[in-house]
Amino acid sequence: MPATPALPSYASGTSDVPLLGDTIGDNFDRTVAAFGDRDALVDRDPGKRWTYRELAADVDTLAHGLVSTGIGKGDRVGIWSPNRAEWTILQYATAKIGAILVNINPSYRSHELEYVLNQAGVRMLVAAESFKTSDYAGMIEQVRPKCPGLEYVVLLGTHSWAELMDAGRGGDPALLAKLQAGLSADDPINIQYTSGTTGFPKGATLSHHNILNNGYFVGELCNYTEADRVCIPVPFYHCFGMVMGNLACTSHGCCMVIPAPGFDPKATLAAVAAERCTSLYGVPTMFIAELNDPDFATHDLSSLRTGIMAGSPCPVEVMKQVIDRMGMAEVSICYGMTETSPVSTQTRADDSVERRVSTVGRVGPHLESKVVDPESGLTVPRGTPGELCTRGYSVMLGYWEEPDKTAEAIDAARWMHTGDLAVMDDDGYVNITGRIKDMVIRGGENVYPREIEEFLYTHPDVLDAQVIGVPDAKYGEELMAWVRLREGAEPLTTEAVREFCQGKLAHYKIPRYVHVVEEFPMTVTGKVRKVEMRQQSVTLLGLEQVAAQRHA
Known part of the structure; x- marks a missing residue:
């Protein structure tokens, strides 16, 4: 008998609860x-x-x-x-x-x-x-x-x-x-x-319709009622x-x-305790700061039941500590992007801890997800890496007054192409394994290297610049610029580059590391090999341990 073909990497979120x-x-x-x-x-x-x-x-x-x-x-x-x-x-x-x-x-x-x-x-x-x-x-x-x-x-x-x-x-x-x-x-x-x-x-x-329903169904999966108080x-x-x-x-x-105008770990912990919050949100960086606050133990967090960790890859150990030390037994991981209002996949309260620390959950209610071959666009079998796409009520109307850019992101069948590499398992749980695009996620902020490269080109001594993300224990990723200098230019320090960016770029877009080179690693067709640059940078900066950290 012929072997049964593997299930395709496609899932739809069924729900008894109608869309608003x-x-x-x-x-x-x-x-x-x-x-x-x-x-x-x-x-x-x-x-x-x-x-x-x-x-x-x-x-x-x-x-x-x-x-x-x-x-x-x-x-x-x-x-x-x-x-x-x-x-x-x-x-x-x-x-x-x-x-x-x-x-x-x-x-x-x-x-x-x-x-x-x-x-x-x-x-x-x-x-x-x-x-x-x-x-x-x-x-x-x-x-x-x-x-x-x-x-x-x-x-x-x-x-x-x-x-x-x-x-x-x-x-x-x-x-x-x-x-x-x-x-x-x-x-x-x-x-x-x-x-x-x-x-x-x-x-x-x-x-x-996009954002009201997304907020509503994220709340539904957190089991919110009028009794909840969300920090x-x-x-x-x-x-x-x-x-x-x-x-x-x-x-x-x-x-x-609202615990404070900007993130402050002490203010957040104090707000949870004083207001008896049942849910707490944050990117991993925020939870790390709260767990490491010297006064952490003095705050009564016993009211916490749930919360959401999202925005960048969630370190497994941090997730476990949030459950054990903060009492957030039902904490959820969400994955998505601004263009999808934002959440596409979410872990559920009854998912095992292993599921919640090793995946970004499964497709949300009334949404569809699939993993496709980036070249052919065809849906790959379960367990095979490819590009994650999402479709449904959450997909944006488009980029404001940029129809060409919209058409690049949303195909004719209204699938939003995320640019993220993912694997869907037999039960429909998704694991994000990398990015097709060069986007860097620093502490929950999406940064596109091209924008920073364009800016660095305006420096009088810079001939060429390539920006990559390198692993970072605090922010998930940090920015590193590889630069080639014009002939006769003075050596360029990291401090000088950061000073050049100060006040002109948002702080999270300013490269933390700068590496001056004669040439970039290239493919035979003349494309810059950013993958190789990342590998070299991990060694160069001694980040092997950080790079080996497990994430969902």
């Missing part, structure tokens, strides 16, 4: 009606808290304020700020009137800000005045003359924010209801910029914060807890 068909505003109103008196939002830094009814009042006031300035459906409103309550209030206010929220990474510097404001056509920018080393107000002033479409700048905590809120007080609820009723769940509602291989970020455009130290500008965090909470009536 409403807009974010309508879904939020439903939660407010059901859980009005329950805690909705706690912002620990200024010590403010809101019930769902109080949060709804502020959201509606801000929505009226936006309308009073002429902001309406389809207009782009930028948000450039670390985590704070106003970020969340603006997220829901823009959703209620159909304005498209444009998330701007708080680490961006002036040239990145200018590009995003112009590319998205941002009419209003809401921003913090400053945070840590970032003078947002100063950078906005610098780029404003070069952004003709930018009509309004509102700085949080200043007169301009108070004015915007005041303008919305006493607004007609019937007007807001009418605007809300005119929206479709398939309308674009959010643009998130992801580092681009062409040197500039691309704006992944997401609908109500969100991950940034709101990223899907991890605003979708898996905020939308997972508001679609279930949970409480959102």
Whole structure:
């Protein structure tokens, strides 16, 4: 008898729970009606808290304020700020009137800000005045003359924010209801910029349907109810914060807890203890910092039940410690990308510890996953490596005003090609084994080497530059630049390169290591062999032990 052919690497997420068909505003109103008196939002830094009814009042006031300035459906409103309550209030206010929220990474510097404001056509920018080393107000002033479409700048905590809120007080609820009723769940509602291989970020455009359902089903797989309190130290500008965090909470009536504006391990542990959080989010770097905090043992984390670790490969030992020492018995690993709203696969609470430390789970409800041969595009048999693709409600509408780039990422059958190499086992669990593209994931931030290479080319002494990711115990990966210098140039130090990048590139895009070479390793066809460069770099930097660490 002929052998039975192996199952294809394809899986679909069946579910008894239907997809949500409403807009974010309508879904939020439903939660407010059901859980009005329950805690909705706690912002620990200024010590403010809101019930769902109080949060709804502020959201509606801000929505009226936006309308009073002429902001309406389809207009782009930028948000450039670390985590704070106003970020969340603006997220829901823009959703209620159909304005498209444009998330701007708080680490961006002036040239990145200018590009995003112009590319998205941002009419209003809401921003913090400053945070840590970032003078947002100063950078906005610098780029404003070069952004003709930018009509309004509102700085949080200043007169301009108070004015915007005041303008919305006493607004007609019937007007807001009418605007809300005119929206479709398939309308674009959010643009998130992801580092681009062409040197500039691309704006992944997401609908109500995309992100509301993704937040909802991530919350479903974490078994959220209105009794849950979720500590969100991950940034709101990223899907991890605003979708898996905020939308997972508001679609279930949970409480959102902001431990601090930026990640702080002490503040996070203190927030979990004081607010009796049942769930905690983070990239592996964050959990490592919390577990290693000298005062870790003094915090009562007994309320924790679950949480999510995602954003970069999760070290097995860290995952085990999170379960054992933090009591997060039901902790989940999620995998995805901004372009898929973001989660495609997730481990379940009833998965074995081995599954949860060695895979990124299986396909989410109402989604499809497959692993294909990158050359032929055909689905490979289970157990065979290939490129992971995902399809379903979560796939973005496209890259903002970049149809060619969209067509490169999403094929004619609406499969999103992730560029990640993966293996699907017989039970449908996925293991990420590498990347087809050269993308580096540093502490949960996606970095495309091409963008940094393009920038390094502007250095007067650099003839050519190649940027790679090398293993790092703290961030998962760190950036290393291999550079060839122009004839007669002075030797170039790592410090000099970092100084050249300072203030012009976001901190996580600045190479940690610099290696000056005469030539790059090349293939016979003249392509740079980055794989070989990585191998050499591991030896060169003495990172063999870090490289050998097991990840899910």
